[in-house]
Amino acid sequence: MRLTIHRGSREIGGSCVELAASTGGRILLDLGMPLVQPDGSDWPRGTATRPTEELLQEGILPDIPGLYGDTNPQVSAVVLSHAHLDHYGLSHHVHPDIPVWGSAGTLAVLWASEVFLPDVKAPTLVREFPSGEQVDIGGFMVTALPVDHAAPDSRALLVEADGQAVLYSGDLRAHGHAGHLFDDLLDNPPTADVLLLEGTVVGQAPGSHGYPREADVEREFTELLGSHSGLVVVVASGQNVDRVVSLYRAAQKTGRELIIDPYQAYVLRALAGLSSGLPQFDWPGIRVKFFHRQVARLKETDQFPLACRMSRAAKVTTEQLVAQPERFVLAARSSIPTVNLLNRLHEPSRTAVVWSLWKGYWSRPNPLRSFCETHGIDPLFIHTGGHASQEDLQRLAAAVAPRAVVPIHTQHAARFDDLFSRVMQVPDGAPVEISEFVASG
Numbered sequence: 001m002r003l004t005i006h007r008g009s010r011e012i013g014g015s016c017v018e019l020a021a022s023t024g025g026r027i028l029l030d031l032g033m034p035l036v037q038p039d040g041s042d043w044p045r046g047t048a049t050r051p052t053e054e055l056l057q058e059g060i061l062p063d064i065p066g067l068y069g070d071t072n073p074q075v076s077a078v079v080l081s082h083a084h085l086d087h088y089g090l091s092h093h094v095h096p097d098i099p100v101w102g103s104a105g106t107l108a109v110l111w112a113s114e115v116f117l118p119d120v121k122a123p124t125l126v127r128e129f130p131s132g133e134q135v136d137i138g139g140f141m142v143t144a145l146p147v148d149h150a151a152p153d154s155r156a157l158l159v160e161a162d163g164q165a166v167l168y169s170g171d172l173r174a175h176g177h178a179g180h181l182f183d184d185l186l187d188n189p190p191t192a193d194v195l196l197l198e199g200t201v202v203g204q205a206p207g208s209h210g211y212p213r214e215a216d217v218e219r220e221f222t223e224l225l226g227s228h229s230g231l232v233v234v235v236a237s238g239q240n241v242d243r244v245v246s247l248y249r250a251a252q253k254t255g256r257e258l259i260i261d262p263y264q265a266y267v268l269r270a271l272a273g274l275s276s277g278l279p280q281f282d283w284p285g286i287r288v289k290f291f292h293r294q295v296a297r298l299k300e301t302d303q304f305p306l307a308c309r310m311s312r313a314a315k316v317t318t319e320q321l322v323a324q325p326e327r328f329v330l331a332a333r334s335s336i337p338t339v340n341l342l343n344r345l346h347e348p349s350r351t352a353v354v355w356s357l358w359k360g361y362w363s364r365p366n367p368l369r370s371f372c373e374t375h376g377i378d379p380l381f382i383h384t385g386g387h388a389s390q391e392d393l394q395r396l397a398a399a400v401a402p403r404a405v406v407p408i409h410t411q412h413a414a415r416f417d418d419l420f421s422r423v424m425q426v427p428d429g430a431p432v433e434i435s436e437f438v439a440s441g
């Protein structure tokens with residue numbers, strides 16, 4: 001096989017890896033949107049959905065022959081590791097005849113995101129991994145191994161062809177509610193010549209991604225919900241279902257009702273088949289606060305009956321929230337509608353605000369931060385990251401024991417040399433024959 005990292009060998013996000021077999025078959029692993037522009041600033045809204053030709057000219061789409069809508073398709077498939085934009089965010093640009101593969105959870109999040117989030121478009125032709133089986137994708141035998149990550153139903157991808165095997169870690173960790181999947185991987189490591197290993201936390205200060213484990217987050221939520229006398233607002237990603245589970249359990253233990261928005265309710269419902277433990281809008285202790293724009297999106301996508309069902313089962317009014325804020329915990333986005341709602345409280349300054357996202361995002365201007373500054377509220381940071389610690393990455397590499405470890409999804413690829421044995425640096429855009437570095441490694 002020939003390996004080309006089109007993007008991602010020296011940055012976190014925008015991952016795109018190509019494997020080519022001796023038969024001429026080619027597949028891609030992930031086709032992500034870079035997290036930030038080359039100068040470090042955010043992308044203007046709408047960038048990912050601009051015309052393919054423009055994004056190619058500007059280098060936002062990697063220049064890959066036979067991949068996009070304007071050429072004869074020469075790539076067998078795009079295989080997605082998980083539903084984070086920096087891994088799938090450009091996949092709708094591929095030729096409509098090229099299938100995009102993902103797990104059931106990945107595809108569910110893609111479709112839910114297309115309904116509610118700007119800049120998200122699902123690819124035209126999608127295929128779901130058969131559960132637990134190896135699948136032949138264009139002559140490559142692909143096994144999608146379940147891993148623990150902040151995106152639901154994430155996978156590491158084992159790709160075999162030409163008598164060689166590449167294991168692409170995708171994004172993964174050992175410390176979420178599904179951390180046992182990491183242990184499973186260590187107990188039954190796949191045989192791989194090359195391990196393409198994510199290194200998000202490599203070279204970063206310990207603790208910069210919050211608490212060590214999701215269980216710590218749940219414990220902190222429980223303590224706060226049990227001790228605070230006003231409303232608690234928790235800003236988190238609606239797609240981080242571990243976090244919703246932690247929050248729901250904490251609410252149940254402390255006698256509060258968890259208020260979610262229609263977007264959150266929709267995502268949970270789309271993922272209900274994955275786990276019986278994901279709270280749903282018609283469960284006891286779950287309430288739904290309706291926001292105009294989200295209801296409008298359900299109407300526009302012919303799903304108004306669903307909004308009506310949510311309303312009948314769980315609707316909470318602003319008046320109910322204002323009357324007894326201490327009865328509730330609100331899972332929210334940092335948005336103007338959230339702040340407008342909080343400003344309806346008689347004493348907004350008695351609200352506990354929890355930032356349950358990466359702390360670095362707090363430093364950017366956002367509506368909840370303005371709310372805190374206006375009312376003299378000190379935010380609480382209760383979060384754990386989606387990525388394995390250096391020690392866990394070392395344990396994984398030792399268990400797989402590949403002939404070569406190739407850094408990806410990292411800002412500190414050079415640090416891999418200190419952490420792992422048999423590291424091979426493969427810069428963006430430079431094809432390498434796996435047989436060559438298997439021989440040298």
Ligand SMILES: [Zn+2]
Nearest residue numbers: 082084151171
């Ligand atoms: Zn991710």
